[in-house]
Amino acid sequence: AQSVTQPDIHITVSEGASLELRCNYSYGATPYLFWYVQSPGQGLQLLLKYFSGDTLVQGIKGFEAEFKRSQSSFNLRKPSVHWSDAAEYFCAVGAGLGRLYFGRGTQLTVWP
Amino acid sequence: IAGITQAPTSQILAAGRRMTLRCTQDMRHNAMYWYRQDLGLGLRLIHYSNTAGTTGKGEVPDGYSVSxxxxxxxxxxxxxxxxSQTSVYFCASSATGQPTEAFFGQGTRLTVV
Structure with missing residues (x-):
């Protein structure tokens, strides 16, 4: 069965610091992996996706993620966080067409 | 602006009442989905439709129907x-063909009292 684990419920970083959000997945076939961001009261916006090829993928807003098959991981990174990055981040695995299994989310707080 | 429109934005509903949440997309996507978002649980798929005229059950379909x-x-x-159906509901759509990404609406906040 498909599942996604985001081990960190809440992360706090200082503005300008680096960021890594963890994501582990369980999926029987080749995974299609996504990171979405949700600002308060808003819908979900796609940050980046991995379908195949280069395991380091670049997204919007300076984010990147690395797919590691051996670790079943797809961690999200950003070298320098901005206050506007404060939001909730969701990792998801594709289960056919656009059907997604989501992790429980990681809430990011950014201190000035 | 192309995208997904959900209505209403929010609603307070008495228990036992019937309610329809609306979702319209103008991207001509064949596939559409309904998710519910609950604190600490992320988003869970309720129902989906791969193309007009067909629907399927997701992870949490009980108490809901779609067309x-x-x-x-x-x-x-x-x-x-x-x-227990108090939640934020998100509609999404995607093109057919593997692989593909889903696009989300702004959500409907529903409170059942």
């Missing part, structure tokens, strides 16, 4: 609302 009469619309109906 897909045409490509653009995918309403979600709660026949008799219960407090």
């Amino acid at each position: 897909r009469a045409n490509t653009d619309d995918f309403p979600l109906t709660l026949a008799s609302a219960v407090p």
Whole structure:
């Protein structure tokens, strides 16, 4: 069965610091992996996706993620966080067409 | 602006009442989805439709029904609302063909009292 684990419920970083959000997945076939961001009261916006090829993928807003098959991981990174990055981040695995299994989310707080 | 429109934005509903959440997309996507978002649980798939005229059950379908009469619309109906259906509901759509990404609406916040 498909599942996604985001081990960190809440992360706090200082503005300008680096960021890594963890994501582990369980999926029987080749995974299609996504990171979405949700600002308060808003819908979900796609940050980046991995379908195949280069395991380091670049997204919007300076984010990147690395797919590691051996670790079943797809961690999200950003070298320098901005206050506007404060939001909730969701990792998801594709289960056919656009059907997604989501992790429980990681809430990011950014201190000035 | 192309995208997904959900209505209403928010609603307070008495338990036992019937409610339909509306979703319309103008991207001509064949596939559409309904998710619910609950604190600490992320988003869970309620129902989906791969193409007009077909629907399928997701992870948490009980108490909900959907229909897909045409490509653009995918309403979600709660026949008799219960407090456990208090949630934020998101509609999404995607093109057919593997792989593909889903695009989300702004959500409907539903409170059942």
